[in-house]
Amino acid sequence: MxxxxxxxxxxxxxxxxxxxxxxxxxxxxxxxxxxxxxxxxxxxxxxxxxxxxxxxxxxxxxxxxxxxxxxxxxxxxxxxxxxxxxxxxxxxxxxxxYLDGDDLHAAFDHAWNEQEVWGLLSDMAEALSACHELEVVHRDLSPGNVRHTSDGRFVLMDPGLARHLEKTALTGAFQPGTPGWRSPEHVPGGDPVPASDIYSLGILAFVALSGSFPVNPHVDQAAYDRALVEQQASSIATLVPGISPELRQVVDTCLSRQPARRYLDGAELRAVLAEIGAGR
CATH class of the missing domain: 3.30.200.20 (Phosphorylase Kinase; domain 1)
Known part of the structure; x- marks a missing residue:
């Protein structure tokens, strides 16, 4: 070239x-x-x-x-x-x-405070709501696809693996996403839905707060897939005992193993955040 x-x-x-x-x-x-x-x-x-x-x-x-x-x-x-x-x-x-700032990879070298995590949840809920409103599932919500800009915004990028729920023939079927940041529905045979993006957002918040993954990805692929499908992630309070009840509830709900027990899409998460007065 x-x-x-x-x-x-x-x-x-x-x-x-x-x-x-x-x-x-x-x-x-x-x-x-x-x-x-x-x-x-x-x-x-x-x-x-x-x-x-x-x-x-x-x-x-x-x-x-x-x-x-x-x-x-x-x-x-x-x-x-x-x-x-x-x-x-x-x-x-x-x-x-052009977006200044950095993606989230470098930001996970320290534990975030609650205000920072509320900002991430709020901005990503807004971004996902805009996608889900169009029946689009991002399917790769991971640190490399979120930019933290100098004005404090978190901005969603690179929907190259996204799937339009009404145009499956155009957008293709299963895509793997990024290892470590996948939902149970990303496991082969699964079907990512808007609640799958919510799960991935829960992983981002969990790692930001604790420095650890809710489901350990550092095992062989079969073991990781099995854990995603079969194991409920531990409550964030087990690793961050001083966390507020409101943030614990939001993060734990995002990481519910069953999609129906999570916030169903970005709009529902936005509504919950507004109700408890969190975020922007």
Whole structure:
């Protein structure tokens, strides 16, 4: 791959200016630059020949389609359509708003206070509510897909594994999500639903408060899958005994093993948070 030529082609196709590589990993290259004078990032996904490449291409178009439909400042905004580069297609690219700050990986090196966790729960409930309202399940709510910005917001990103409940033929069936951040419904044979995103949010809150996973992912895959399906996560109060009753109830409910015992979607969680006066 000639990166210099690729950047030139993408910049021309998107009207993207001052492009500089920001991150690169796997099949994706992210550029920082500007669009119409405003800071922005261009995302480029490489497309390999063959059936797997076609799946990757469809997933990229789906990501842009979903981001375009969601209206929330807690979900990253897409600024252009997805544009394919090459004939046959060698890459697909689009522009998103630039978000400063960092994802949550680095933030889990210390225990969060309750106010920080309420903020995470509130912002992600709003983001998920906007997705669930469109019958879209994110399916990969994990530290790498949540950005904590300098103004204090938590913003949801990268719905590349999302599934539209009314368009299963388009969006595909089971996707694995990120190990450690999966719900019981992510186990092969399961069917992720809006409450599955709520479970993953519960994991984020649990780890932020305690530094530990509610279900240990550091075992072989079969054992982890079995634990997700069969074991109820311990109450967060067992690891954080000083936690307030309100936050304990919210986190424990998010992590109920059975989907029907959780908050059913982002809207229900938002309503509960508003009722108890938590969050933003």
């Amino acid at each position: 000639n990166v210099t030529q690729l950047i030139a082609d993408v910049s021309a196709a998107l009207g993207f200016e001052d492009a500089q590589p920001l991150t690169q990993g796997g099949q994706k290259l992210v550029l920082r630059g500007s669009l119409s004078g405003a800071p922005a990032v261009a995302k480029i996904v490489m497309i390999q020949p063959g059936p797997n490449g076609e799946v990757t291409l469809q997933r990229a178009h789906r990501e842009v389609e979903l981001l375009s439909a969601v209206d929330s400042d807690r979900v990253v905004k897409v600024l252009t359509d997805a544009v394919e580069i090459g004939e046959p297609t060698e890459s697909v690219c689009w522009v998103e708003e």
